[in-house]
Amino acid sequence: MSRGVAYYILGRFLQSVMVLWIIVTLLFLLFRLAPSNPLASYIDTTFTKQQEAALLARFGLDKPLGEQYIIYLLNLLKLDLGDTFSYSGKTVLDILGADLPNTIYLTLTSLLLAYAVGVLGGIAMAALRGSLVERVGTTFTLMTRAAPQFWVGMLLLTFFAFQWKLLPSSGIGPPMVRYRWETEWDKLLSPVFWRHMILPTFTLALYLHGLPLLLMRSNMLEVLDQDYVTMSRLAGYSEWRVMIQTAARNAMLPVLTALTLGIGYSIGGNVVIEHVFSWPGLGRTLVRAVQQADYPLAQGAFFLIALIIVFMNFIADILYSLLDPRVGASAQAQVS
Amino acid sequence: MQQEAEVREALPGAAPAQFRQGSTIRQLWETNSEVFQRDKMALFGLCVFAIFAIVAIFAPQIAPNDPLTPLKNSNGDWIKDALPYWLAQPGDDLAEGYTNTFLLGTTNIGRDIFSQLIHGSRSALLVGFSAAAAVAVIGTVVGLLAGYYGGWVDAILMRAADVAFGIPFIPFIIVISAFLDPSIWNVVVAMAVLLWRDTGRVIRSQVLVIKEQAFVSAARVSGASDLRIIFVYIAPSILPLSFLYGSFAIAWAILTEASVSFLGFSDPETISWGFMLQDAFNSLALSREAFYWIVPPGLCIMLTVMAGFFIGRGYEEVLFPRLRRM
Numbered sequence: 001m002s003r004g005v006a007y008y009i010l011g012r013f014l015q016s017v018m019v020l021w022i023i024v025t026l027l028f029l030l031f032r033l034a035p036s037n038p039l040a041s042y043i044d045t046t047f048t049k050q051q052e053a054a055l056l057a058r059f060g061l062d063k064p065l066g067e068q069y070i071i072y073l074l075n076l077l078k079l080d081l082g083d084t085f086s087y088s089g090k091t092v093l094d095i096l097g098a099d100l101p102n103t104i105y106l107t108l109t110s111l112l113l114a115y116a117v118g119v120l121g122g123i124a125m126a127a128l129r130g131s132l133v134e135r136v137g138t139t140f141t142l143m144t145r146a147a148p149q150f151w152v153g154m155l156l157l158t159f160f161a162f163q164w165k166l167l168p169s170s171g172i173g174p175p176m177v178r179y180r181w182e183t184e185w186d187k188l189l190s191p192v193f194w195r196h197m198i199l200p201t202f203t204l205a206l207y208l209h210g211l212p213l214l215l216m217r218s219n220m221l222e223v224l225d226q227d228y229v230t231m232s233r234l235a236g237y238s239e240w241r242v243m244i245q246t247a248a249r250n251a252m253l254p255v256l257t258a259l260t261l262g263i264g265y266s267i268g269g270n271v272v273i274e275h276v277f278s279w280p281g282l283g284r285t286l287v288r289a290v291q292q293a294d295y296p297l298a299q300g301a302f303f304l305i306a307l308i309i310v311f312m313n314f315i316a317d318i319l320y321s322l323l324d325p326r327v328g329a330s331a332q333a334q335v336s
Numbered sequence: 337m338q339q340e341a342e343v344r345e346a347l348p349g350a351a352p353a354q355f356r357q358g359s360t361i362r363q364l365w366e367t368n369s370e371v372f373q374r375d376k377m378a379l380f381g382l383c384v385f386a387i388f389a390i391v392a393i394f395a396p397q398i399a400p401n402d403p404l405t406p407l408k409n410s411n412g413d414w415i416k417d418a419l420p421y422w423l424a425q426p427g428d429d430l431a432e433g434y435t436n437t438f439l440l441g442t443t444n445i446g447r448d449i450f451s452q453l454i455h456g457s458r459s460a461l462l463v464g465f466s467a468a469a470a471v472a473v474i475g476t477v478v479g480l481l482a483g484y485y486g487g488w489v490d491a492i493l494m495r496a497a498d499v500a501f502g503i504p505f506i507p508f509i510i511v512i513s514a515f516l517d518p519s520i521w522n523v524v525v526a527m528a529v530l531l532w533r534d535t536g537r538v539i540r541s542q543v544l545v546i547k548e549q550a551f552v553s554a555a556r557v558s559g560a561s562d563l564r565i566i567f568v569y570i571a572p573s574i575l576p577l578s579f580l581y582g583s584f585a586i587a588w589a590i591l592t593e594a595s596v597s598f599l600g601f602s603d604p605e606t607i608s609w610g611f612m613l614q615d616a617f618n619s620l621a622l623s624r625e626a627f628y629w630i631v632p633p634g635l636c637i638m639l640t641v642m643a644g645f646f647i648g649r650g651y652e653e654v655l656f657p658r659l660r661r662m
């Protein structure tokens with residue numbers, strides 16, 4: 001790794017920290033300067049002035065705004081996201097810590113499935129360019145991107161869970177089973193968990209496969225035009241070898257970057273799928289927190305999702321600069 | 337959507353240098369008509385929007401009933417969960433004293449589903465087109481200013497775009513709807529605040545190329561002001577790109593509005609397709625296999641979203657000709 005690339009990575013890292021700081025500040029202002037007091041739904045009309053003041057003091061809302069902001073930033077650095085309103089005795093971090101793994105399992109499994117199907121499908125569509133299969137396939141993929149995810153989820157639920165009773169309709173497992181999962185490991189080794197994951201994963205993957213497929217297809221068509229592909233054809237390599245070993249390998253790079261970005265944005269976009277399948281993840285918690293006016297929890301969930309997105313954007317940038325030397329070079333010019 | 341823009345920028349075929357320019361209003365008009373003449377799918381998309389627009393305008397005349405009022409039969413009983421008349425058997429009538437004329441049946445509290453579907457086109461088109469207009473206008477102006485002026489203007493606007501790229505979109509709408517009154521306009525506001533980033537970045541990179549061209553220097557030498565150069569000389573060349581992103585934005589806005597309504601953050605007094613699906617989901621239409629309730633709103637969303645996609649792709653093929661032969 002050259003010095004230019006190292007400087008570029010450092011620069012992008014500092015920039016990501018700045019972006020995160022601005023997002024966090026906006027979040028603080030949004031929640032504090034909102035027209036209604038964040039505790040409004042918890043202050044009963046029967047409260048005395050003292051009780052009200054005590055409640056405000058407990059959440060630190062009696063201090064000046066500037067001081068609240070400093071405390072908020074320091075707490076974030078310590079990953080202290082405060083207490084929830086609606087789950088008594090639990091911190092925001094407890095709740096989000098339990099949700100995050102579920103969101104990650106669902107997202108990663110769906111993405112892997114979607115990108116595997118997407119890359120292979122993209123190669124196939126490029127190979128079959130102009131044929132009827134290609135036209136039908138591409139139209140189908142466009143339809144999966146246009147259909148609302150929650151609606152596809154509802155249809156699958158109606159068939160597989162209600163009509164044919166093949167798969168569970170919601171959650172990650174019945175309470176009796178969940179009770180026995182002491183660690184994440186137990187959960188991951190449980191067939192019950194995976195059975196519950198089939199429908200949400202399939203729904204999400206159906207939506208996600210479109211981007212890698214269309215991207216892979218157009219990259220393949222681009223690469224197949226290059227001289228080195230013609231050369232390997234002329235050298236007498238089989239069509240299979242030309243497609244897979246020569247063309248597909250080069251067409252894959254942008255798809256890998258898209259996958260990295262996809263991890264971040266899917267975690268943020270899973271809200272709807274988690275809601276349909278009552279999947280106990282970050283998105284469902286965010287929806288519930290907002291519905292129940294649990295501001296610390298909503299703020300914490302939003303922060304965590306933004307953190308993941310900013311981090312994955314950073315990783316995608318780095319990956320791109322390592323894969324494409326031109327980015328590093330121009331970055332070097334910018335830094336010096 | 338976020339991914340799309342990044343990815344589109346990374347597409348080899350979409351390199352700015354191949355971008356075909358139309359520098360006058362007339363050429364702009366020609367580009368637009370070329371899109372719809374050349375690409376039958378784009379034309380199909382345009383027709384879909386036209387049909388839904390007519391339905392939306394004449395919704396009160398087309399819809400047989402009020403979409404929000406639960407209906408009663410002549411005995412004064414609510415007509416709950418009526419099947420569509422083409423599915424109902426003579427013995428199925430829940431209450432005597434009414435003739436089943438419901439094309440798509442009624443909801444669990446006796447609202448006419450077909451009338452809701454008709455009225456839902458209003459929210460979809462209203463949100464779709466106003467959000468797309470907001471995104472395209474803000475993104476275009478940001479891109480023009482950042483690209484033309486460069487320096488600190490560019491630095492500030494592009495850092496703002498970085499921030500916008502770091503904010504999760506659907507969670508953002510959910511959080512702001514905690515503070516705003518439920519309304520379909522929340523989606524428009526959220527899209528305007530966040531989604532200009534894609535359009536802005538692409539248009540900026542395009543302006544960087546155009547401003548080096550001879551006709552811009554000529555305008556500058558002849559004493560045209562900066563604003564005149566930006567909006568009279570440069571803007572017409574990049575407007576087709578704004579239309580491209582605008583068409584995709586219509587699709588995303590309709591999809592987003594549906595998702596937000598489905599999650600229950602929309603105004604319960606405004607019927608939208610997402611709201612209908614939320615209603616069906618919450619009243620357990622799924623376990624009753626009430627396809628007549630679940631399928632039509634989703635199909636309408638899919639059709640309008642695809643129309644936006646098709647028009648966007650039509651622009652892409654005309655603007656980036658190398659993509660065409662694919």
